[in-house]
Amino acid sequence: MRDLAPDLPSSTADVIANSGAIGGVDYSLSYAPRLLLWQNGTRTNLPLIYVPGEGRVAHLVGVSDAGDVVAWLGSDRYRSAVWHDGVPHELGTLAGPSTEVMAMNPHGAMVGSSMTGEFKGDEIRHAFLWNNGTMRDLGLLGDYFCDGPTPLRSCGHSRATAINVNGEVLGASSTTAGYEEHIVVWRDDQIRDLGIGQPVGLNAAGDVVGNVGPSAAIWRGGNGTPEFIGSLGGDSTVAVALSNAGTIAGSSFTAAHVEHAFVWNSDGIILDLGVGPNSAARGSRAIAINARGDILGYSYVEPPCIVFGRPCAAGSMTTRALLWRRK
Numbered sequence: 001m002r003d004l005a006p007d008l009p010s011s012t013a014d015v016i017a018n019s020g021a022i023g024g025v026d027y028s029l030s031y032a033p034r035l036l037l038w039q040n041g042t043r044t045n046l047p048l049i050y051v052p053g054e055g056r057v058a059h060l061v062g063v064s065d066a067g068d069v070v071a072w073l074g075s076d077r078y079r080s081a082v083w084h085d086g087v088p089h090e091l092g093t094l095a096g097p098s099t100e101v102m103a104m105n106p107h108g109a110m111v112g113s114s115m116t117g118e119f120k121g122d123e124i125r126h127a128f129l130w131n132n133g134t135m136r137d138l139g140l141l142g143d144y145f146c147d148g149p150t151p152l153r154s155c156g157h158s159r160a161t162a163i164n165v166n167g168e169v170l171g172a173s174s175t176t177a178g179y180e181e182h183i184v185v186w187r188d189d190q191i192r193d194l195g196i197g198q199p200v201g202l203n204a205a206g207d208v209v210g211n212v213g214p215s216a217a218i219w220r221g222g223n224g225t226p227e228f229i230g231s232l233g234g235d236s237t238v239a240v241a242l243s244n245a246g247t248i249a250g251s252s253f254t255a256a257h258v259e260h261a262f263v264w265n266s267d268g269i270i271l272d273l274g275v276g277p278n279s280a281a282r283g284s285r286a287i288a289i290n291a292r293g294d295i296l297g298y299s300y301v302e303p304p305c306i307v308f309g310r311p312c313a314a315g316s317m318t319t320r321a322l323l324w325r326r327k
Contacts, residue, residue, distance in 0.1 A: 004038055011036065019065035025058050033058045035083070039067045046083050049073060049090060062104040070104045072112075080112065091130050094137050098123060101130070103162045111138075111160035111169050119146045119153055127160035127171045127186070138169065138186050141193055142176035158184070162202040168222065170202035183210045185222045194219055195226065201242030209242040216250055218242075229264045232272050237262075241289045249286040249295045259283035261297045261324070275299045276322045284322065293326035 005011040010027040022038040026045070035046035035058055046069060048058065061070040072080040080101035081088040093099045096115030104110045113125040114135065127138040143156035158173035169186040175193075183194040185208060197212035208219040210226075216239035217226035231237045234253025241249045246266035251259050254272075261273040261284040273295065275281040281299035288296040298319040 005036070005043065013038070014060040015063045017063045017065045017067075019067075021063050021065065021067045023060045023063040023069045023071075025060065035060070035069060035071060037063070037067060037069055037083070037086075044086055046086055047088060049079055049081055049088050061101050064104070064106070064108065068108070070101055070110060072100050074098075077115075080110075082108075082110070092135050094126055094128055094135060096123070098125075099128070099135075100125075102160060105163045105165055105167070107165070107167075109163055109167060111163045111171070113157075113159040117154070119155055124155055125157050125159060127158040127169070127173070129160070129163070129169060129186070138171070139191060141173040141182055141184060141191060144174060144176055144178050155179075160186070161199050164202050164206070165204050166206070168202060168206055170199045170208060172199055183208065187222065192222065194222070200239045201248075203242050203244045203246065205244065205246065207242065207246050209239045209248055211238055216248070218246070218248065220246075227268075229268075230270050232260055232262060232270065234258075239264075240286055243289045243293060244291055245293065247289060247293050249289040249297075251283075251285040251297075259285065261286040261295065261322075263289070263293070263295055263324070273297075273324050276320060278320050281320070286324075295324040295326075297322045297324070 004013055008026055008028050013022050013024040015023045024036040026034040026036050037044045058073050063069050069083040072078045077098040078100040080091045080099045094114040094116050098115040101110050101112040110130040114128045115123045116126045117124040129136045140156045140158050143154050146153040146155035156174045160169050160171035162170040171184055172181040173184045183197045183199045185192045197210040199210050201209040206222040208222045214236045215228050216237045217228045219226050232252040233255035237252040239248050239250040248264040252262050253259050262270050264270045275284040276299040278299050280301050284299040286295050286297040298321050301318045
């Protein structure tokens with residue numbers, strides 16, 4: 001383990017490219033965090049774009065092999081940009097002052113959501129695809145009217161969360177029935193409805209993973225009927241990551257209602273990863289999986305944090321980092 005910023009009192013490394021380029025944030029000044037890039041043994045401070053009336057919250061999304069950094073900034077209204085050779089280039093917006101980029105593929109195409117309107121102080125956003133300097137509205141499954149006085153106002157919304165190497169896009173959209181979101185895939189200029197749920201991952205083969213109620217499911221090829229991946233004996237399973245090989249990582253409760261990290265392979269087998277070597281650990285969670293199938297996660301001592309029936313962020317829990325290497 002190596003300290004990447006021994007001279008800074010507070011910093012994080014958030015994203016890493018296959019080339020080893022790393023993006024992070026310097027939190028030395030809480031009111032003005034700075035974006036950082038580590039590349040070829042050198043650390044560079046990246047200039048921030050200014051968001052009028054907003055605190056300078058910085059969220060890293062990705063870094064390319066060449067060292068291009070993608071991030072959004074702001075705490076209420078968001079502005080998104082890609083830093084090329086250390087210079088920020090804003091992605092622009094669809095129709096309003098706020099754009100939140102969420103993912104980038106190896107070809108530099110980016111997706112996220114951008115404001116198209118506002119109703120009673122709430123942003124109305126549509127999913128977008130940004131490619132070669134142009135932002136395109138990906139549209140909706142269905143529109144509906146806002147709950148309010150005339151004149152009637154469209155409140156249909158969508159968001160894009162992932163894009164694969166082939167340009168297929170994963171996200172969520174409202175329907176004509178109202179606010180409840182469906183998992184969707186945009187492919188070949190068409191939007192495909194995969195049903196109610198929350199999107200999690202999209203791989204190069206077009207497989208989609210999402211969370212549907214207390215369960216997790218995979219749509220092989222992004223089509224057809226979802227295949228539910230089961231549980232470790234309890235009543236809740238949450239997927240968090242999908243590899244290009246079709247392997248899923250997540251956490252599931254056992255019959256004794258203890259949360260364990262798991263890995264699920266494309267043969268339909270779910271493997272309990274346990275809670276690691278810490279004898280005091282009361283549970284574990286997976287957070288990421290790589291192309292080889294190694295899984296990153298953590299164990300915790302305190303009872304799990306649950307929001308709306310699902311595990312929330314580690315927060316102030318006492319945790320131990322864990323790496324499960326594929327045999």
